[in-house]
Amino acid sequence: MYRSLEYGDTARVTEPTDAIEYRLGTVTDVRYSTPHTTYACRYTLRFPNGTERTYPAADIRRATRDDDRAALQAALTTAAEAVRDACRIAHDYDDDLSSGTASLLRRLVDLARLRLGLTLDRADPARPLICDQDEGDQ
Numbered sequence: 001m002y003r004s005l006e007y008g009d010t011a012r013v014t015e016p017t018d019a020i021e022y023r024l025g026t027v028t029d030v031r032y033s034t035p036h037t038t039y040a041c042r043y044t045l046r047f048p049n050g051t052e053r054t055y056p057a058a059d060i061r062r063a064t065r066d067d068d069r070a071a072l073q074a075a076l077t078t079a080a081e082a083v084r085d086a087c088r089i090a091h092d093y094d095d096d097l098s099s100g101t102a103s104l105l106r107r108l109v110d111l112a113r114l115r116l117g118l119t120l121d122r123a124d125p126a127r128p129l130i131c132d133q134d135e136g137d138q
Contacts, residue, residue, distance in 0.1 A: 004030060004040040004057070005062060007029075010027075010062075010065075011024075011025055011027055011043065011045060011062055012063040012067075013059060014059055014060065020051055021047075021053075023047045024047075025046060025047045026045065028046045030042075030043055031043075041056065041057055042054055042055065042056055042057060043055055043060050072116060073116060076108065076118065084105055087101040
Protein backbone atom coordinates (compact mmCIF):
# COMPACT_ATOMS: atom_id res chain seq x y z
CA MET A 1 0.00 0.00 0.00
CA TYR A 2 1.33 3.42 -0.95
CA ARG A 3 1.63 5.96 1.81
CA SER A 4 3.26 9.28 1.04
CA LEU A 5 5.64 10.89 3.46
CA GLU A 6 4.16 13.53 5.73
CA TYR A 7 5.50 16.61 7.47
CA GLY A 8 8.06 15.62 10.08
CA ASP A 9 8.85 12.19 8.59
CA THR A 10 12.52 11.38 8.05
CA ALA A 11 13.85 10.40 4.67
CA ARG A 12 16.96 9.95 2.55
CA VAL A 13 17.89 10.83 -0.99
CA THR A 14 18.16 7.52 -2.88
CA GLU A 15 21.20 8.57 -4.93
CA PRO A 16 23.09 11.26 -2.98
CA THR A 17 25.34 13.57 -4.98
CA ASP A 18 27.09 15.44 -2.16
CA ALA A 19 27.85 15.16 1.56
CA ILE A 20 24.63 16.90 2.61
CA GLU A 21 22.42 14.39 0.80
CA TYR A 22 23.95 11.45 2.69
CA ARG A 23 22.39 12.81 5.88
CA LEU A 24 18.93 11.99 7.19
CA GLY A 25 16.49 14.76 6.24
CA THR A 26 13.14 15.82 7.66
CA VAL A 27 10.18 16.43 5.36
CA THR A 28 9.14 20.10 5.56
CA ASP A 29 6.88 20.30 2.49
CA VAL A 30 4.90 17.89 0.32
CA ARG A 31 3.66 18.83 -3.14
CA TYR A 32 0.93 16.88 -4.85
CA SER A 33 0.21 16.78 -8.58
CA THR A 34 -3.46 17.67 -7.99
CA PRO A 35 -5.33 18.86 -4.91
CA HIS A 36 -7.37 15.65 -4.76
CA THR A 37 -4.63 13.02 -4.80
CA THR A 38 -2.62 11.27 -2.12
CA TYR A 39 0.36 10.67 -4.41
CA ALA A 40 3.11 13.17 -3.72
CA CYS A 41 5.14 14.42 -6.65
CA ARG A 42 7.83 16.42 -4.76
CA TYR A 43 9.23 16.61 -1.23
CA THR A 44 11.26 19.31 0.45
CA LEU A 45 13.76 18.00 2.99
CA ARG A 46 15.57 19.94 5.70
CA PHE A 47 18.96 18.49 6.55
CA PRO A 48 20.70 18.77 9.96
CA ASN A 49 22.83 21.74 8.82
CA GLY A 50 19.66 23.73 7.96
CA THR A 51 19.83 23.30 4.19
CA GLU A 52 16.49 22.71 2.49
CA ARG A 53 16.22 21.02 -0.90
CA THR A 54 13.31 19.83 -3.02
CA TYR A 55 13.34 16.46 -4.80
CA PRO A 56 10.99 14.43 -6.98
CA ALA A 57 9.15 11.81 -4.92
CA ALA A 58 10.91 9.00 -6.80
CA ASP A 59 14.29 10.27 -5.52
CA ILE A 60 13.32 10.03 -1.83
CA ARG A 61 12.87 7.01 0.41
CA ARG A 62 11.53 6.75 3.93
CA ALA A 63 14.33 6.23 6.48
CA THR A 64 14.73 6.26 10.25
CA ARG A 65 17.52 6.29 12.81
CA ASP A 66 17.23 2.49 12.93
CA ASP A 67 18.16 2.46 9.23
CA ASP A 68 21.19 4.58 10.14
CA ARG A 69 22.20 2.11 12.81
CA ALA A 70 22.01 -0.83 10.40
CA ALA A 71 24.05 1.10 7.82
CA LEU A 72 26.65 2.01 10.47
CA GLN A 73 26.92 -1.60 11.62
CA ALA A 74 27.47 -2.77 8.06
CA ALA A 75 30.01 -0.02 7.30
CA LEU A 76 32.00 -0.57 10.50
CA THR A 77 32.03 -4.34 9.95
CA THR A 78 33.31 -3.85 6.39
CA ALA A 79 35.92 -1.36 7.59
CA ALA A 80 37.09 -3.70 10.35
CA GLU A 81 37.49 -6.54 7.84
CA ALA A 82 39.57 -4.32 5.54
CA VAL A 83 41.78 -3.03 8.36
CA ARG A 84 42.19 -6.57 9.72
CA ASP A 85 43.41 -7.76 6.30
CA ALA A 86 45.74 -4.74 6.05
CA CYS A 87 47.03 -5.54 9.52
CA ARG A 88 47.94 -9.07 8.47
CA ILE A 89 49.76 -7.83 5.37
CA ALA A 90 51.52 -5.03 7.28
CA HIS A 91 52.80 -7.56 9.83
CA ASP A 92 55.12 -9.02 7.19
CA TYR A 93 55.84 -5.71 5.49
CA ASP A 94 56.90 -3.16 8.13
CA ASP A 95 56.93 -3.13 11.95
CA ASP A 96 55.77 0.50 12.27
CA LEU A 97 53.01 0.00 9.73
CA SER A 98 51.98 -3.18 11.51
CA SER A 99 51.65 -1.49 14.90
CA GLY A 100 49.79 1.46 13.33
CA THR A 101 47.22 -0.74 11.60
CA ALA A 102 46.80 -2.87 14.72
CA SER A 103 46.14 0.31 16.71
CA LEU A 104 43.61 1.46 14.10
CA LEU A 105 41.83 -1.90 14.27
CA ARG A 106 41.68 -1.71 18.07
CA ARG A 107 40.21 1.80 17.89
CA LEU A 108 37.63 0.75 15.31
CA VAL A 109 36.54 -2.24 17.38
CA ASP A 110 36.36 -0.11 20.54
CA LEU A 111 34.35 2.60 18.78
CA ALA A 112 31.82 0.06 17.50
CA ARG A 113 31.49 -1.41 20.99
CA LEU A 114 31.26 1.86 22.92
CA ARG A 115 29.00 3.87 20.61
CA LEU A 116 26.81 1.16 19.02
CA GLY A 117 27.04 -1.77 21.42
CA LEU A 118 28.41 -3.82 18.52
CA THR A 119 31.04 -6.38 19.46
CA LEU A 120 33.38 -7.03 16.54
CA ASP A 121 35.70 -9.98 16.89
CA ARG A 122 39.14 -8.71 15.88
CA ALA A 123 39.88 -12.06 14.26
CA ASP A 124 36.57 -12.26 12.39
CA PRO A 125 34.68 -8.93 12.31
CA ALA A 126 32.26 -10.31 9.71
CA ARG A 127 30.42 -11.96 12.60
CA PRO A 128 29.38 -9.05 14.83
CA LEU A 129 27.70 -9.74 18.14
CA ILE A 130 25.18 -7.25 19.50
CA CYS A 131 26.08 -6.44 23.07
CA ASP A 132 23.34 -5.33 25.45
CA GLN A 133 24.83 -3.89 28.64
CA ASP A 134 21.94 -5.19 30.74
CA GLU A 135 22.10 -8.74 29.43
CA GLY A 136 25.73 -9.16 28.37
CA ASP A 137 26.81 -10.61 25.04
CA GLN A 138 24.13 -12.32 23.00
